[in-house]
Amino acid sequence: MTLASEAPAQAPGKLTDLFELGLDAPICLTWELTYACNLACVHCLSSSGRRDPRELTTDECKAVIDTLERMQVFYVNIGGGEPTVRPDFWELVDYATAHHVGVKFSTNGVRLDAAAAARLAASDYVDVQISLDGATREVNDAVRGPGSFDTALRAMGHLRDAGFKGFKLSVVMTRQNIPQIDQFKAIADSYDAQLRLTRLRPSGRGADVWNELHPLPAQQKELYEWLVAHGEQVLTGDSFFHLSAFGSALPGLNLCGAGRVVCLVDPVGDVYACPFAIHENFLAGNVRDAGGFESVWRTSPLFIDLRKPDTNSACRSCAFYDSCRGGCMAAKFFTGLPMDGPDPECVQGYGEAALAAASSAAAPRPRVDHSHRTGPSRSGPSRPRTAGEPVAVSIGRRRPPTHDCDESPLAGFVADPAEDSAGL
């Protein structure tokens, strides 16, 4: 990048345009600290369950934080797995905030007792997101496992009692819970929490259940209208930018930030373009490589490529391209759609047509899988699903592992209207 002129008249355009070409350092990134998890959510993005013996040590994690501090990364979205089961979890949180790297972490609440809540309430630099995917025990536990609803609400109670206002209640929107959207809002309000709704991705184990869980077309419209009506009261991590093609743009950054302004660091130090893309095609490098994270971010050919302006998308001729920009890269990839075509949930209907034309056997399978080995059998990562074969899951049945990183790395990110105001 070249230095912008100091003359206001030559100031760059919108924030989105600047971000499309990438930044020298991420704004924030998702960092999954462990693949270990006490749950087994059917839609876990990272196929978590068992700890990986190669996971970064405490000292290696601190070295990563040192790098992030040097690069002036504003904050990290810590997830997993269930990050709080790492014995050094609080040590790392304290280390990050002491080094000017803010922390937001996602948890299912299992370790969030009264003492932890009091500690969190005392810090401006740590935010917490409790994951809940049903406003009722029945709907939630069908996806996240027995007991998970009660665990989440108990943790929320501790946060409320500690006076932590505005923590996040984070919900992955599904066919089953979209009818409960007002109930989620009521729960969030009653705990002084802020509701955060995010998009279900066909990533990790989510690929197995996406056909059964992803919102129906009419529900997408319902969700869009609800989001428009509730505006900035509700966070989305900007994950619904594909819905902007229904009409006016939703609040936030309507742009895929993968490799441009965000990325993922996984528990073994692998750096991927985004948390929804744990696949070798989106692997940029490892923080243990010479040069560390900084070098991966700045020089990986994959990230450099992602920062090029999109010039050949089949979607560019669509009237709604400026709204949705072709949608989510990971959603396309894991449903077997071409990267230069529409999102599988394209609200103009192009996604359904593309899915009908694509062979489900062509959908890539994630290779990284740390799912618990116990529990009902499931198709392993080494056995590709064949076309037409039903997915090996049914809602309501106990399934192996889950995790909590269903986080857009732009969690809480709100683009400021400054770009519209001053011409500076």
Place this chain on the structure above:
Amino acid sequence: MTPVTFDLDRAWRVDPRVSMRPEPFGALLYHFGTRRLSFLKNQTVLAVVRSLADHPSARDACLASGVPEAELPAYARALATLASSKMITERTSHDSGV
């Protein structure tokens, strides 16, 4: 929602919970309290914002950073936006660093 007026003659400062990161185009700002991101579109406005706490008024900070009189209204609008998102706040006599 952005107020159109901004009092250039009062004392301002960057909120202590705001982190500023210089960028080739200006700077990114992140507020740890509101968890909002904002950005400054050029180096001059960055210089103004950085020096707010060193001057008795925003007007002085602007002039010291080389903002021409004629452009003061545009800078006032930019500062108003930052004030509305709490990135900058009015300084009181109790604040340190004046």
